[in-house]
Amino acid sequence: MYKLIDKINSPKDLKKLSYDDLNKLSKEIRNFLLSSISKTGGHLASNLGIVELSLAVHKVFNSPRDKIIWDVGHQAYVHKIITGRKDKFDTLRQYKGISGFPKSKESVHDSFETGHSSTSISAGLGMAMARDIKGEKYSVLSIIGDGALTGGMAFEALNHAGHSETDFIVILNDNEMSISENVGGLSKYLNRLRTDPTYYKVKDDVEQILSKIPAIGKSVVKTAQKAKETIKYFFVPGVLFEELGFTYIGPVNGHDIGELTKVLERAKKMKGPIIIHTITKKGKGYRFAEKYPDKYHGISAFDIKTGKKIKKAEDKTYSEILGDTLVDIAESNPDIVAITAAMPSGTGLNKFENKYPERFFDVGIAEQHAVTFAAGLASNGLRPVFAVYSTFLQRGYDQVLHDVCLQNLPVVFCIDRAGIVGQDGETHHGVFDFSYLSNIPNLKVLAPRDGNELEIMIRYAFNQNSPIAIRYPRGISKDIDVKNDSDDIYNEKAEVIQKGKDFCFIAVGKMVKTALEVAKLLEKSDISSTVINARFVKPIDKETILSNIKDIDNIITLEDNVAIGGFGSQISNMLNTNGIKNKNIKVLAFPDEFVEHGDTELLFKHHKLDTESIYKEILDMIKE
Ligand SMILES: Cc1ncc(C[n+]2csc(CCOP(=O)(O)OP(=O)(O)O)c2C)c(N)n1
Numbered sequence: 001m002y003k004l005i006d007k008i009n010s011p012k013d014l015k016k017l018s019y020d021d022l023n024k025l026s027k028e029i030r031n032f033l034l035s036s037i038s039k040t041g042g043h044l045a046s047n048l049g050i051v052e053l054s055l056a057v058h059k060v061f062n063s064p065r066d067k068i069i070w071d072v073g074h075q076a077y078v079h080k081i082i083t084g085r086k087d088k089f090d091t092l093r094q095y096k097g098i099s100g101f102p103k104s105k106e107s108v109h110d111s112f113e114t115g116h117s118s119t120s121i122s123a124g125l126g127m128a129m130a131r132d133i134k135g136e137k138y139s140v141l142s143i144i145g146d147g148a149l150t151g152g153m154a155f156e157a158l159n160h161a162g163h164s165e166t167d168f169i170v171i172l173n174d175n176e177m178s179i180s181e182n183v184g185g186l187s188k189y190l191n192r193l194r195t196d197p198t199y200y201k202v203k204d205d206v207e208q209i210l211s212k213i214p215a216i217g218k219s220v221v222k223t224a225q226k227a228k229e230t231i232k233y234f235f236v237p238g239v240l241f242e243e244l245g246f247t248y249i250g251p252v253n254g255h256d257i258g259e260l261t262k263v264l265e266r267a268k269k270m271k272g273p274i275i276i277h278t279i280t281k282k283g284k285g286y287r288f289a290e291k292y293p294d295k296y297h298g299i300s301a302f303d304i305k306t307g308k309k310i311k312k313a314e315d316k317t318y319s320e321i322l323g324d325t326l327v328d329i330a331e332s333n334p335d336i337v338a339i340t341a342a343m344p345s346g347t348g349l350n351k352f353e354n355k356y357p358e359r360f361f362d363v364g365i366a367e368q369h370a371v372t373f374a375a376g377l378a379s380n381g382l383r384p385v386f387a388v389y390s391t392f393l394q395r396g397y398d399q400v401l402h403d404v405c406l407q408n409l410p411v412v413f414c415i416d417r418a419g420i421v422g423q424d425g426e427t428h429h430g431v432f433d434f435s436y437l438s439n440i441p442n443l444k445v446l447a448p449r450d451g452n453e454l455e456i457m458i459r460y461a462f463n464q465n466s467p468i469a470i471r472y473p474r475g476i477s478k479d480i481d482v483k484n485d486s487d488d489i490y491n492e493k494a495e496v497i498q499k500g501k502d503f504c505f506i507a508v509g510k511m512v513k514t515a516l517e518v519a520k521l522l523e524k525s526d527i528s529s530t531v532i533n534a535r536f537v538k539p540i541d542k543e544t545i546l547s548n549i550k551d552i553d554n555i556i557t558l559e560d561n562v563a564i565g566g567f568g569s570q571i572s573n574m575l576n577t578n579g580i581k582n583k584n585i586k587v588l589a590f591p592d593e594f595v596e597h598g599d600t601e602l603l604f605k606h607h608k609l610d611t612e613s614i615y616k617e618i619l620d621m622i623k624e
């Protein structure tokens with residue numbers, strides 16, 4: 001089936017290919033991506049859209065000597081195919097398989113690890129300046145999407161790079177899409193660039209004319225230069241980048257390998273910071289992904305013919321419960337407004353967007369701005385909710401502390417993808433939020449044991465008048481068949497689900513289900529357990545916990561957060577400060593390391609936080 005792709009084992013193998021061959025190779029790579037990702041799942045649309053650009057970059061530049069950084073990195077599959085990893089694509093994003101993002105341990109060609117958006121320009125500039133200081137010679141390129149360019153740190157880096165003399169190339173891969181439609185003034189500006197081909201032509205013409213004028217007096221050259229500058233103002237919409245100190249080249253057809261290589265060859269020889277604006281189509285070459293680039297941004301295994309996912313979700317996800325609950329309470333509370341940072345569908349806010357468009361804000365990939373924007377809305381009497389993935393909220397930590405909690409503003413943080421997210425791995429697991437949120441004064445931190453409890457917690461949150469963070473995992477929210485007592489939650493009480501005398505499990509969030517399963521297994525050995533659903537990581541319901549552990553020596557805390565600064569460490573601290581001594585406390589949590597990618601259940605097993613492993617560990621404890 002594949003002829004050319006079979007011969008590509010390193011970027012060197014591209015050098016001798018003609019444009020014709022490269023175009024044939026693009027087709028083969030698209031077929032390869034479709035066939036492989038339809039089986040494993042992954043980031044399909046972004047990679048289908050960047051095939052020619054990836055080939056042209058590796059044809060013109062010499063990785064790994066030249067450094068290439070992929071912003072977010074979800075679109076680096078073609079780069080991985082070119083750099084000798086095509087035979088491992090059947091293991092994509094699987095446990096011990098290749099990552100869906102650049103990983104330096106995977107290849108020397110992965111010069112910087114990414115996963116969170118908008119970091120590539122900062123990283124690339126750092127590499128370029130290090131090269132200059134060390135007196136080395138090679139190219140540095142940062143490849144960033146139009147969505148990632150809406151991230152504030154990208155502009156911090158452009159601002160810094162612009163006035164540096166360093167030779168540095170930024171390639172803007174503009175496909176008009178973030179995960180959903182791209183948003184904001186920048187996106188509109190880029191749209192003018194895309195639709196205004198005259199600039200590219202005119203600027204060249206002007207340069208041609210000026211370069212033909214025989215040697216002329218300084219003043220005339222200056223006037224001519226001024227003229228060019230003035231013309232630039234009229235015709236060069238790339239003036240935003242030019243005024244920041246970049247040489248702007250574009251718009252370039254990001255699917256025309258000939259044009260791309262010519263522009264890249266030229267850029268390679270130019271001095272100073274350069275930005276090349278390429279225009280691509282997200283999902284190119286696969287009709288479903290072209291038509292619905294958002295739906296095929298990140299997709300699980302699917303049928304190529306119909307475009308339909310193989311596995312259908314039977315129950316509601318936590319994200320859907322958030323969306324439905326918000327739509328319901330917003331009906332009677334006009335002050336409720338919802339914010340997303342470029343992830344309306346991932347967070348479940350799309351329903352709210354459809355129902356209340358005037359109360360919905362997609363701020364782009366700008367979590368820092370989103371948090372303080374929410375603080376502004378709250379300070380002026382509204383009730384904002386910011387729905388965000390746990391890992392991406394890390395981006396707005398200081399804003400949570402400094403702009404929301406210090407002023408005790410009633411912002412609700414609905415923190416999705418908390419705990420282990422699975423195939424996205426280290427850069428995306430939400431295993432730090434208990435640690436990074438619990439130390440902030442005025443902030444309450446909650447975790448529901450299931451979807452039903454999430455709904456109650458959301459209603460509770462809007463009943464409060466202070467900052468509230470509710471964190472919940474990726475995926476389905478199968479309810480525990482134990483009735484929930486809303487009053488308890490409004491009274492900020494923990495839930496004693498069952499009582500026993502040998503062990504006390506104090507679990508939080510999705511780990512409550514695991515605690516109940518372990519307690520059930522222990523009953524087979526005549527061991528009875530108390531199981532407490534903490535509900536509140538902050539404030540901890542001291543009274544309920546202390547009264548229920550009085551006569552129990554063995555205490556097990558359970559969480560899907562790292563141990564350091566996590567829930568268990570706070571329980572231990574609470575017991576200590578309340579003078580509770582000689583208890584045998586075991587904190588079950590993730591260790592002080594980054595959890596790799598893979599199937600979620602497998603990762604829990606690997607870290608001995610699954611039901612079976614905990615059961616065995618307790619039996620061993622008893623034997624000791
Ligand atoms: C800080 C951060 N916020 C949100 C995300 C989630 N995310 C991943 S890709 C993406 C959109 C990227 O759009 P763009 O840069 O244009 O790349 P494209 O997929 O269009 O090629 C988003 C929002 C992220 N990775 N990092």
Ligand SMILES: CC(=O)[C@@H](O)[C@H](O)COP(=O)(O)O
Binds near residue numbers: 074115298417474
């Ligand atoms: C690349 C990126 O950061 C997002 O596409 C992320 O992978 C989405 O994660 P979910 O699939 O959990 O929505």
Ligand SMILES: [Mg+2]
Binds near residue numbers: 178
């Ligand atoms: Mg894009």
